[in-house]
Amino acid sequence: MTTTDRQGQAILEAQGIGKYFQVGGGFKPKRLRALNEVSFALGQRQVVALVGESGSGKSTIARLLVRLMEPSTGKILFRGRDILQEEPRQASLDYRAQVQMIFQDPFGSLNPVRTIGEHLERPLLIHGKAKSDAELRDRVNELLETVDLRPAAELAARYPHQLSGGQRQRVAIARALAPGPSVILADEPISMLDVSIRVGVLNLMERLKEERGISYLYITHDIASARYFADRTMVMYAGHIVEGAPSEELMQQPAHPYTQLLLSAVPDPNGSMKNELKAKSGAPKLIDPPPGCPFADRCPSAMAVCRQEMPGTTQLEQNRWVRCHLYGQGATLGTVGTQGQSATDPGIANVAARRLEEAR
Ligand SMILES: Nc1ncnc2c1ncn2[C@@H]1O[C@H](COP(=O)(O)OP(=O)(O)OP(=O)(O)O)[C@@H](O)[C@H]1O
Numbered sequence: 001m002t003t004t005d006r007q008g009q010a011i012l013e014a015q016g017i018g019k020y021f022q023v024g025g026g027f028k029p030k031r032l033r034a035l036n037e038v039s040f041a042l043g044q045r046q047v048v049a050l051v052g053e054s055g056s057g058k059s060t061i062a063r064l065l066v067r068l069m070e071p072s073t074g075k076i077l078f079r080g081r082d083i084l085q086e087e088p089r090q091a092s093l094d095y096r097a098q099v100q101m102i103f104q105d106p107f108g109s110l111n112p113v114r115t116i117g118e119h120l121e122r123p124l125l126i127h128g129k130a131k132s133d134a135e136l137r138d139r140v141n142e143l144l145e146t147v148d149l150r151p152a153a154e155l156a157a158r159y160p161h162q163l164s165g166g167q168r169q170r171v172a173i174a175r176a177l178a179p180g181p182s183v184i185l186a187d188e189p190i191s192m193l194d195v196s197i198r199v200g201v202l203n204l205m206e207r208l209k210e211e212r213g214i215s216y217l218y219i220t221h222d223i224a225s226a227r228y229f230a231d232r233t234m235v236m237y238a239g240h241i242v243e244g245a246p247s248e249e250l251m252q253q254p255a256h257p258y259t260q261l262l263l264s265a266v267p268d269p270n271g272s273m274k275n276e277l278k279a280k281s282g283a284p285k286l287i288d289p290p291p292g293c294p295f296a297d298r299c300p301s302a303m304a305v306c307r308q309e310m311p312g313t314t315q316l317e318q319n320r321w322v323r324c325h326l327y328g329q330g331a332t333l334g335t336v337g338t339q340g341q342s343a344t345d346p347g348i349a350n351v352a353a354r355r356l357e358e359a360r
């Protein structure tokens with residue numbers, strides 16, 4: 001069981017949520033552990049980033065929170081309400097209005113034969129936000145102006161292919177805003193956009209946070225953008241959240257050896273770190289995962305215990321925590337790995353091991 005990553009009053013909270021998928025057909029389908037009992041909370045007007053390599057379970061978390069699928073374990077609390085227990089349609093509609101999602105590919109999430117206006121009318125109608133055609137038109141125009149798409153009436157009449165990638169993502173944001181949400185789950189919202197317009201979209205999301213009190217779970221491969229946009233950053237590895245900290249502190253002084261590796265693998269501010277990380281590693285086993293820490297095989301500081309049991313949570317400072325045996329056994333921030341150097345450097349591993357020996 002992990003400590004919940006939370007600061008202050010929670011608006012949306014995951015308690016021990018896990019997800020297993022059946023994969024492979026035939027007589028012996030296998031169980032893939034995509035997510036293993038993760039806990040965290042989003043506060044009001046808070047941005048929490050979720051970073052980690054491909055397949056670590058980031059989108060699975062977002063899909064569970066937005067109820068595109070049900071978790072295998074755990075609870076989801078919205079303003080303290082256990083929403084998985086709420087079946088009546090109205091309660092569920094209310095939750096869907098409050099917790100919205102934005103996807104990576106704005107083109108894929110827009111219907112090519114519908115105008116931009118029609119895309120925005122639908123959620124407004126479903127969630128009862130307009131009572132007449134005139135009001136509906138006004139609401140659509142307001143939404144477009146909120147996301148800086150002007151002249152609104154002209155944009156509303158266009159089709160998705162008549163917009164640029166950045167404009168399409170702004171439409172997706174406007175659509176998410178239509179029901180009046182308090183939480184937006186943004187799954188790599190800028191990674192398919194041209195580099196030059198990414199900051200504009202993040203700034204828009206930031207402004208909506210201030211103006212409308214929206215909280216975000218911001219999923220990204222781009223750790224530099226997490227530093228720019230997110231108050232806190234959580235790091236995922238193979239279905240576990242292994243570290244949570246204020247973004248700036250995490251970048252300055254990563255605690256977990258995996259976080260150190262992630263930061264050492266940010267070669268190019270424009271690119272994702274997917275390929276870089278793949279090159280450095282074998283993927284962790286999600287089907288029949290071995291006991292212990294899933295990062296042990298790649299970890300330069302791995303000890304015997306790391307292959308035997310998953311570490312619990314160690315509180316490093318009031319608002320920082322990590323799941324790593326090094327810290328459970330006495331290491332402190334700054335004694336594991338070395339900032340600025342590659343965490344795969346065997347020299348660092350040796351130093352960390354020696355310090356640990358000394359600490360015992
Ligand atoms: N519907 C599904 N059926 C079977 N396996 C799935 C399903 N959805 C996700 N998975 C598996 O669960 C694991 C986590 O997937 P997820 O999409 O959450 O990763 P991610 O961190 O979002 O990766 P990426 O950065 O590539 O988007 C992966 O191994 C994936 O193959």
Ligand SMILES: [Mg+2]
Nearest residue numbers: 058059060187
């Ligand atoms: Mg994903």
